[in-house]
Amino acid sequence: MNPIYDVAILGCGEAGIFAAYELAHHRPGLKVLALDQGRDIYHRSCPIVAGKVRECIHCSVCDTMCGFGGAGAFSDGKFNFTTQFGGWLTDFMEPRHVMELIDYVDSINVAHGATQEVFSTESAEARALARKALGFDLHLLQARCKHLGTENNLRILQNIYEGLKDKLEFRFNTAVEHIVQDGEGGFRLTLGGGEEVACKRLIAAPGRSGAEWFSEQCKGLGLELLNNQVDIGVRVELPASVFEHITDVVYESKLVYRTQQYGDQVRTFCMNPYGHVVAENVEGINTVNGHSYADPKLRSENTNFALLVSNRFTQPFNEPYRYGKHIASLSNMLAGGVLVQRFGDLVKGVRTNEHRLSKSFTRPTLTAAVPGDLSLALPKRQLDDIIEMIYVLDKIAPGTANHDTLLYGAEVKFYSARLQLSEELETAIPNFFAAGDGAGVTRGLAQAGASGVQAARAILKRLS
Ligand SMILES: Cc1cc2nc3c(=O)[nH]c(=O)nc-3n(C[C@H](O)[C@H](O)[C@H](O)COP(=O)(O)OP(=O)(O)OC[C@H]3O[C@@H](n4cnc5c(N)ncnc54)[C@H](O)[C@@H]3O)c2cc1C
Numbered sequence: 001m002n003p004i005y006d007v008a009i010l011g012c013g014e015a016g017i018f019a020a021y022e023l024a025h026h027r028p029g030l031k032v033l034a035l036d037q038g039r040d041i042y043h044r045s046c047p048i049v050a051g052k053v054r055e056c057i058h059c060s061v062c063d064t065m066c067g068f069g070g071a072g073a074f075s076d077g078k079f080n081f082t083t084q085f086g087g088w089l090t091d092f093m094e095p096r097h098v099m100e101l102i103d104y105v106d107s108i109n110v111a112h113g114a115t116q117e118v119f120s121t122e123s124a125e126a127r128a129l130a131r132k133a134l135g136f137d138l139h140l141l142q143a144r145c146k147h148l149g150t151e152n153n154l155r156i157l158q159n160i161y162e163g164l165k166d167k168l169e170f171r172f173n174t175a176v177e178h179i180v181q182d183g184e185g186g187f188r189l190t191l192g193g194g195e196e197v198a199c200k201r202l203i204a205a206p207g208r209s210g211a212e213w214f215s216e217q218c219k220g221l222g223l224e225l226l227n228n229q230v231d232i233g234v235r236v237e238l239p240a241s242v243f244e245h246i247t248d249v250v251y252e253s254k255l256v257y258r259t260q261q262y263g264d265q266v267r268t269f270c271m272n273p274y275g276h277v278v279a280e281n282v283e284g285i286n287t288v289n290g291h292s293y294a295d296p297k298l299r300s301e302n303t304n305f306a307l308l309v310s311n312r313f314t315q316p317f318n319e320p321y322r323y324g325k326h327i328a329s330l331s332n333m334l335a336g337g338v339l340v341q342r343f344g345d346l347v348k349g350v351r352t353n354e355h356r357l358s359k360s361f362t363r364p365t366l367t368a369a370v371p372g373d374l375s376l377a378l379p380k381r382q383l384d385d386i387i388e389m390i391y392v393l394d395k396i397a398p399g400t401a402n403h404d405t406l407l408y409g410a411e412v413k414f415y416s417a418r419l420q421l422s423e424e425l426e427t428a429i430p431n432f433f434a435a436g437d438g439a440g441v442t443r444g445l446a447q448a449g450a451s452g453v454q455a456a457r458a459i460l461k462r463l464s
Contacts, residue, residue, distance in 0.1 A: 005033040005169075007459060008189060008199035010176050012036040013070020014445050015205035015436025017160060018105055019452035024167035026460050032168035033197060035189070037175035037210075038067025041154070041161050048279070049074075054368055055337050056281045064280065065209040067172065069157040071437070072445050076272055076291035077148025077156075078252050079106060080446050081118075084141045085254060087447030088440075093423050093454070101450035106146070108449075112159035113152065115294070119145045119251040126250050129396075133255060136395045141254040149294025179204070179217045185431060201431040203455045205448075206438035211416035212283070212321070214438050218419060223427055225417035227440070230320035232327055232382050233266075233308035234374065235288040235408040236390070238362055240274050240303040242399035247273035247303060257392055259385045266389040269306040269413070274299035277366035277408055279338050285328045286337045288366070288408045300365050306411045307389055309382045324412040331377035331410045335370035339377065339410075343390060344403025346374055346383075360404040374409045416440040424458035425451060433458065 007023060009016045012034050020034050038044060044067040047053045065071045081102055083090045089098045110116065120126060121142045130140040148156065164170075178190040179202070186200045206214045215225055246253050256267045275292030290304040313320055331339045341352040342360055350356075351373040357364070375383055386407075394401035418440030419427055425441070426433050435441070435451035442448040 002197050003031060004186070005197065005199040006031045007033075007201045007203065008187070008197065009034040009203045009205065010189070011070065011205040011207055011210060011436070011438065012068045012170070013205060013207045013436060014072050014448040015207075015442070015452035016070070016203070017068070017452065018108070018449040019203045019205065019435060019456040020164055020168055021108060021160065022453050022456035023459065024164055027463060028167065030463070033199065034168060034170050035174050035176055035191070036067055036172050037061050038063065038065075038172065040170070040172045041068040041073065041157050044069075044073060056279060056286055058281060058284055061175070062209065062281055065207070068161055068170070069154070070207050071209065072448075073154060073157055074150060074291070075153060075445070076150055076275065077153035077445070078270070079109070079146040079148055080143045080252070080444055081106070081145070082141070082143035084143060086444030087442030087451070089442065089447050089451060092421060092425065092441070098447070098450060101453050102446045104453060105446060105449035108160070109148070109156055112156045112163070114148055114156050115146060115152065117146065119147070119249070121250050123249065129246060129249055133396050136392050137257060138392060138396060139256045140250070141256060143252075143254065145250070145252045147251050147294060150291050151298070152294055179221065181221065181429065187432065201433070201459050203433045203435060203452070203459075204439065205434070205436040205452060208414065208416060208437050211438045211440075215417045221429060223429065224420055225440070227320060227415060227417035229310060229312050229415045230324035231308040231310050231413040232324060232378070233306055233411050234378070234386055235277055235290055235304055235306050235411045236400075237277055237302050237304040237365065237406040237408065238400060238402070240301055243271070243273065243303045243397050246397060247271060255393070257389050259388045261384055261388060262381055264381070264385045265310050266385050267308055268393075269308050271303065271305040273303045275302070275304050275365070276300055277304050277364070277369070279366060279368065282328070282412070282414065285325055286332050287328050288338050288411045302362065302365055304365070307386050308411065308413060309385045321414055324414055327378065328410045328412045331372075331374070334377055335372045338366060338369040338408055339372040339374060340364055340366070340369035340406055340408050341372060341374045342403060343401060343405040343407055346407060347387060349375070360406065362404040362406050364406055366408060369408055374407060377409055425455045426458060
């Protein structure tokens with residue numbers, strides 16, 4: 001018979017890992033079980049990356065998103081020291097406290113091999129850049145940022161795993177199928193295959209990949225959830241030299257703009273200097289993303305970043321997830337996967353075909369993307385917003401609106417339904433904590449890690 005665990009952690013992404021770290025280091029004798037439907041950090045391998053297939057074959061558990069390290073394992077590892085984006089933890093606690101948690105997570109990363117180099121928006125050059133951007137109504141969000149790099153990120157995770165694996169019990173390839181209250185203040189988790197495990201306290205950190213499943217579990221447990229946003233856009237790819245004067249100073253520039261035509265908010269997101277555009281599978285739909293390596297030998301000649309338009313729904317329609325999936329599936333339908341178009345072709349109203357793409361000075365790093373016409377997939381409003389933003393960006397980074405700038409679609413950022421949580425990130429059910437992207441409270445590595453620490457500390461406080 002399985003023991004009753006003091007704490008079970010559902011999900012070994014950034015939030016789950018830092019919760020596990022905090023518990024293991026401050027209460028070595030505690031019986032902690034960490035579960036993930038994906039594999040350990042050494043055995044995660046996407047068949048596309050391994051060169052076995054060209055297109056996503058929709059594995060039942062996606063190795064890119066799931067397993068030790070979660071969605072962040074193969075990410076570029078941009079670690080943002082800010083409360084301005086990357087999550088909403090300040091809705092639950094003081095900004096200063098969130099920053100302390102983020103610094104703490106960083107210190108653990110550093111102890112496991114992360115770089116000490118920090119890009120800052122507070123330098124004189126960054127302030128000059130922000131001033132110039134403001135002249136065109138572009139607002140540069142303030143943040144310090146570290147670039148861990150895709151390859152270093154993996155190494156840091158491996159080091160953390162090695163330090164943790166003998167201090168608590170990890171179970172990989174183990175999906176939690178149901179969460180039920182046991183009637184005695186604890187929980188029973190039903191695992192794939194019907195096995196049950198019992199725990200006194202639960203930290204649920206299922207990430208984006210487990211968000212829909214988790215919402216259903218929460219509804220079943222009588223917990224309220226709120227969800228009204230989806231971000232839709234494209235990934236822009238251009239020669240790195242166009243943005244070099246910006247990326248050399250702040251690395252990741254988060255520029256926000258309100259369009260004149262519709263008054264919609266458009267922002268740059270996930271900037272990857274000298275990076276690569278990649279396809280991403282979000283529950284069966286191909287969307288786009290990007291990453292870049294810290295090692296100069298692994299760099300490309302291009303920079304890529306997302307341009308996203310935020311959409312919020314009220315009455316009568318409130319299914320942002322379905323809306324976003326529908327738009328992404330339209331570009332999948334047209335291209336059989338990710339679609340790519342030259343900016344010049346888009347504004348002229350012509351489809352980019354193989355011939356036109358072959359003439360492009362900007363070479364696509366995602367070679368599997370199929371040339372096509374984004375105007376057949378994205379709604380007019382979002383497309384107009386994106387075109388307006390590209391012309392505005394061209395004023396601070398001349399060359400952005402060049403004919404050969406490549407636009408990949410669709411990039412869709414889904415938001416997990418948000419749970420009502422206390423300052424300690426506890427749900428309305430005592431001893432049931434929720435952290436990270438799957439709880440709808442974070443959107444990035446720094447705040448996800450911070451949320452895991454916060455939940456673990458709440459448990460430690462009660463045990464002391
Ligand atoms: C391609 C990509 C690049 C990114 N780049 C950056 C970046 O540069 N900087 C940044 O700040 N953020 C980045 N992000 C976002 C960042 O990765 C996430 O914000 C972060 O990983 C969230 O951590 P999490 O622990 O909440 O969830 P996740 O990392 O998603 O982990 C959740 C884990 O829970 C597991 N799980 C889910 N459901 C179940 C279940 N029922 N049973 C068992 N296990 C389950 C999953 O398998 C997964 O391993 C990127 C994301 C992607 C996809």
